Amino acid sequence: MMLDGWARIGLLGALVLGLLVVGVGALAGGINDADSYELVARLDPDTHTLSATQTLTFFNDGEEAVDEILFALVANEGSEPNPYVHPAHLDEAYPHGFDPTWTRVREVVDEEGVPLDFEYEVLPPYYATFSLEDALLRVHLPEEVEPGERVQISMEFETKFARARIGDMKVTDGVYIWRWGWNPIVYTDEQIDEERFELPSAHYELELTVPADFVVAGGADRQNVINQDDDWKTIRLENNGLTRSVPLVMGRDLERYELRSGDVVIESYTLPRGERTGRLLAIYAADSIAWFEQHFGPYPYQRLVIAENPVPGLGGMAADAMILVFSDWYRYLDIPAEGTLDRFAEYLIAHEVAHQWWGIGVGTDFNAENWISEGFAEYLALSYFEDRHGAFEPNLFAHLEGGLLEEVIRSEFGFMNLRRHQFELPYLSMLQERFDEEIVKPLSETRYPHTRVVRDYNKSYLVLRALEGKLGRDTTREIVRKVYELYRGRILRTETLREIAEDVSGVDLESFFESWLYGVATIDISAEDFTMKEMTGGYETTVRLRREGEAVLPVTVRAYTEDEEYADETWSAEERQGTVVFQTEAPVTRIRVDPREMIPDRDRSNHHLPRRLIVRHPFMADAWKVGIPLDAHVLEVGFLSLAGSFRGDYMWNFAVSPEPVVIDEEENELGVRWHAAGNFFSHLDRGLTAHGLLTVTDFDPATRSGSLYAEARLSWIGYERMPTGLAAPTWYPSHRLQATGGLAGPLNEPIAFVGLDYTRDDILTDFRENTLSFKVGLPAFGHEPFVRAEWTGFARTRPAPRWYLDGTLSLGTGFMNALPSAFQFDLRRMAAFAEPFPGDRRAFGRLALKPPPLGENIGYSLLGLARLERITASAFAQGGETWELQQPFVFEAPVAEVGVEFALEIRTFLGLPLGVTVGWAYPVVGAEPDAGWQVFGRFALDIF
Numbered sequence: 001m002m003l004d005g006w007a008r009i010g011l012l013g014a015l016v017l018g019l020l021v022v023g024v025g026a027l028a029g030g031i032n033d034a035d036s037y038e039l040v041a042r043l044d045p046d047t048h049t050l051s052a053t054q055t056l057t058f059f060n061d062g063e064e065a066v067d068e069i070l071f072a073l074v075a076n077e078g079s080e081p082n083p084y085v086h087p088a089h090l091d092e093a094y095p096h097g098f099d100p101t102w103t104r105v106r107e108v109v110d111e112e113g114v115p116l117d118f119e120y121e122v123l124p125p126y127y128a129t130f131s132l133e134d135a136l137l138r139v140h141l142p143e144e145v146e147p148g149e150r151v152q153i154s155m156e157f158e159t160k161f162a163r164a165r166i167g168d169m170k171v172t173d174g175v176y177i178w179r180w181g182w183n184p185i186v187y188t189d190e191q192i193d194e195e196r197f198e199l200p201s202a203h204y205e206l207e208l209t210v211p212a213d214f215v216v217a218g219g220a221d222r223q224n225v226i227n228q229d230d231d232w233k234t235i236r237l238e239n240n241g242l243t244r245s246v247p248l249v250m251g252r253d254l255e256r257y258e259l260r261s262g263d264v265v266i267e268s269y270t271l272p273r274g275e276r277t278g279r280l281l282a283i284y285a286a287d288s289i290a291w292f293e294q295h296f297g298p299y300p301y302q303r304l305v306i307a308e309n310p311v312p313g314l315g316g317m318a319a320d321a322m323i324l325v326f327s328d329w330y331r332y333l334d335i336p337a338e339g340t341l342d343r344f345a346e347y348l349i350a351h352e353v354a355h356q357w358w359g360i361g362v363g364t365d366f367n368a369e370n371w372i373s374e375g376f377a378e379y380l381a382l383s384y385f386e387d388r389h390g391a392f393e394p395n396l397f398a399h400l401e402g403g404l405l406e407e408v409i410r411s412e413f414g415f416m417n418l419r420r421h422q423f424e425l426p427y428l429s430m431l432q433e434r435f436d437e438e439i440v441k442p443l444s445e446t447r448y449p450h451t452r453v454v455r456d457y458n459k460s461y462l463v464l465r466a467l468e469g470k471l472g473r474d475t476t477r478e479i480v481r482k483v484y485e486l487y488r489g490r491i492l493r494t495e496t497l498r499e500i501a502e503d504v505s506g507v508d509l510e511s512f513f514e515s516w517l518y519g520v521a522t523i524d525i526s527a528e529d530f531t532m533k534e535m536t537g538g539y540e541t542t543v544r545l546r547r548e549g550e551a552v553l554p555v556t557v558r559a560y561t562e563d564e565e566y567a568d569e570t571w572s573a574e575e576r577q578g579t580v581v582f583q584t585e586a587p588v589t590r591i592r593v594d595p596r597e598m599i600p601d602r603d604r605s606n607h608h609l610p611r612r613l614i615v616r617h618p619f620m621a622d623a624w625k626v627g628i629p630l631d632a633h634v635l636e637v638g639f640l641s642l643a644g645s646f647r648g649d650y651m652w653n654f655a656v657s658p659e660p661v662v663i664d665e666e667e668n669e670l671g672v673r674w675h676a677a678g679n680f681f682s683h684l685d686r687g688l689t690a691h692g693l694l695t696v697t698d699f700d701p702a703t704r705s706g707s708l709y710a711e712a713r714l715s716w717i718g719y720e721r722m723p724t725g726l727a728a729p730t731w732y733p734s735h736r737l738q739a740t741g742g743l744a745g746p747l748n749e750p751i752a753f754v755g756l757d758y759t760r761d762d763i764l765t766d767f768r769e770n771t772l773s774f775k776v777g778l779p780a781f782g783h784e785p786f787v788r789a790e791w792t793g794f795a796r797t798r799p800a801p802r803w804y805l806d807g808t809l810s811l812g813t814g815f816m817n818a819l820p821s822a823f824q825f826d827l828r829r830m831a832a833f834a835e836p837f838p839g840d841r842r843a844f845g846r847l848a849l850k851p852p853p854l855g856e857n858i859g860y861s862l863l864g865l866a867r868l869e870r871i872t873a874s875a876f877a878q879g880g881e882t883w884e885l886q887q888p889f890v891f892e893a894p895v896a897e898v899g900v901e902f903a904l905e906i907r908t909f910l911g912l913p914l915g916v917t918v919g920w921a922y923p924v925v926g927a928e929p930d931a932g933w934q935v936f937g938r939f940a941l942d943i944f
Helices: 072-079 189-193 272-296 326-330 342-354 371-389 404-413 416-431 449-471 475-485 494-505 510-516
Strands: 035-044 048-060 066-072 102-110 118-121 136-145 150-160 169-172 175-178 185-187 202-211 215-218 223-230 232-238 248-251 255-261 266-269 304-307 316-319 324-326 522-537 536-549 553-559 564-569 579-584 590-593 613-616 633-637 641-646 648-666 669-685 688-700 707-724 729-745 751-761 767-778 786-800 802-814 839-849 855-862 866-884 896-907 911-923 934-941
Touching: 072 102, 072 169, 072 633, 102 136, 118 266, 136 150, 136 189, 150 510, 175 304, 185 449, 215 223, 215 232, 215 255, 215 266, 215 510, 223 751, 266 272, 272 304, 272 326, 272 371, 272 475, 316 342, 316 934, 324 613, 326 751, 342 371, 371 475, 416 449, 416 767, 449 494, 475 494, 522 553, 522 590, 536 590, 536 641, 553 579, 564 579, 579 613, 648 839
Parallel strands: 035 202, 266 304, 304 324, 613 633
Antiparallel strands: 035 048, 048 150, 066 136, 066 185, 102 150, 118 136, 169 175, 175 248, 202 232, 215 248, 223 232, 255 266, 316 324, 522 536, 536 579, 553 564, 553 590, 633 641, 641 648, 648 669, 669 688, 688 707, 707 729, 729 751, 751 767, 767 786, 786 802, 802 839, 839 866, 855 866, 866 896, 896 911, 911 934
16 A cells, blocks of 8 residues: 555556555765766646756766766656556546657767767666667767766756656646656666666756746755746755755645754645645654664755655655655545544655665665565664554554544454554465565566565565564664665665675574575464473473474564463574473463564464464453454354454354344234344465355244345456566456355245356456356255356447446346246346346346546545545446246347436545445336336445
8 A cells, every 4th residue: 555656657557566666866975986967957837848958977987988878768668558458547547648758868969069979779678568669868979988987968858747647757736746767867788688777876956947836846955946037936956965866846736834853854745735634744754754863874865855746545655855645645644533544644654754764775676676675664664663653552543532433443443553464464465375476586587576566565574574583673773774874875785785684693694585585485383282390499391383384583482371471482493393491480371482473474373372262242341452363263252143253364254133023913913033144255275265155034933934045155266467568477367267056045945056157357458358157056945947147248448538438238048947036137227117127038238438537536525524536427328128938039028228327436434435326317118108217326335
């Protein structure tokens, strides 16, 4: 959810996940051995372009003479739309149709003004496989530059912002944002050949001219207006040391708030409605800067800019002395109750501020070694967060004060712990789905790019936490400080990090790095049993332990006595089995492995002896804290219900409820009808899950009658490697197969059935989906057998940007015998007809024309509980007919209607969408003569 983003502007929608890499930025140091960029630029808000002159003083820091300079033209990597995905997926990001970014170099001259030859080159497909033309620029120098020497060249160029609602190389709602790469950047053939995505540090100075009414926020130590008239103003941006870019945020409607934290000036820029949130985020930034400086070294700038990035989502980005915060933080921080997302926001800001130390301060190869940026940023952020709010208790929503809405949130989500539920659970899910792989590797060699974010962020943090568990907190933080001191302003490699860590700690870490960064090792430590014998003056307890998995990590084992005193011992886990021995004065009553939860264990439920079972009941104090423990099975006992669960591995529930009914009105005789419902879910393997459902309604104990529906379902999702514009094919869930068996109908004479459903999903590439469904009624309980078959197809065409024509066609028929009523086809989707038209066969079709939204990004508050964000309309025509089995399959009495519907997208807690649809339908075929317009409505809540 909180992701830094280098989102290549052409890779959008679901594909952005996995392309998100931290922005690069502020560094300290001298300029004697670095390149120097002097930029003079002018913004044209009519063409959305920056026209600029760049004077580069190039320093040859290599070992050989050079006679050419290679530049990366980052903007040209967004000059073409992604050809691998359906254009409809790009429309959300490009409200006005695809709009490119580009950089065009007009002229390159030497220090004397003599034109130099240059040519554009193609960027190899090491990160993406499209929009690679003209992404590199090679400039030929008039003479060789020897190692340690300098040469100065100048170029005139123009860079265009995209009109888009994603990423950071764009203009949205009048706000221009570009973090890095709006100017040609010196690159090397070695970086290209080795598929390295790095930005070396350099000295940057910029004079920027913008319209006089524009507010400018630049990532630099100093920002001053040096010239202004009625129409234009010029701003100078300077740095004390080296940086990797000059990030820019510009717009007419930005408001500024300033806060000082020691020697650092924090400037918060927001759109007009965001002042309160902007001030709060500045406070969080000040707190985290102070904490990081205390523990990890000085903040490398005089300023920090926090700017609202007007794109949807709960994410953030970092750049040189700058943080970009997505707009949903400003919309939903206090929905539905004041302070709901405060803790999430504090963590986000801490993560982005941490990038000033790691990812920006300490640079890396964002392609193969992005873990250095994200893993260390997470390590700093969570260290700060847990120091302030606790490491093991609920720490994301527990701060909410008393109130009706607050109690609802606390009841449903109050248990959440940042590390356990936002880091460990995604990692465990990745292991369950068998999508884990090496952390250190370029994207082109990645097998599962769709889970790369989990590895770069979640797993990388857990690896560093494991390193802390192995070396100790003080030693690990000393390593972080040492690396920052040595490599601030430089590019750090994983092997160099290992060498420094070994030097500081005195521990051989080769096996650790091979297991967790270059390999796919896992670990599962379990406490098997313990024995105890009474000794003179106390007790001796022997605990037997087992290690599964290839990784080896020492682990703490804790023994608790009956008075809750405890003793710790360490097991090296070098062997598969081992023991630890405790000497205690009182008897040991329980054992816990890894009490500080330092190792990334696959299964913490076997860390306890006896095994941990939490029973939650209505009389339990602070029952909301139970939630989803990672080390215990949960049994929930209600007044008329029972439920159990463990992580996301399985869950089940069963509940009954009585309903008073009048049996005899004359005698005022009352009775009771009972309803029961149960569910079961279990994760079995990658894409394979088991489900169970049971409902009994209107059960009469006297007659033992009622209605029954019971179903057991095995579901499988099949992944397919598809080209999506990434250097590595993406695994997409193209196939869904579901096998079912169950009972339906009267409780004493249910219908037994089995079913098979298959869906082919081509939404990503062709925006089509086809489903085949079969149900077979079994000859049991006195019922005749039957077969029910149905095909449903959906396709979307796009006649123009954000205009869609959606078509749905469904054909179904029964075989052998007439279908029971519970399995008959109907036309309930028809809105203008009250009759559902049940039958043994059905043909149904629908066409819907959907124009661009009538309104979007509305942000209209609904009593402070939610916001209305979007209103879309569509005109539709639909119709069909059903038949009995003995009737010919020809249209004799079809029904049809036309109508319009309006969909209101309402977002609430965490921005979760609540869809409300209202419309009017008019019957045109098959209706009564006096039939008229019918109003209909429906809503859906998309929780996860």
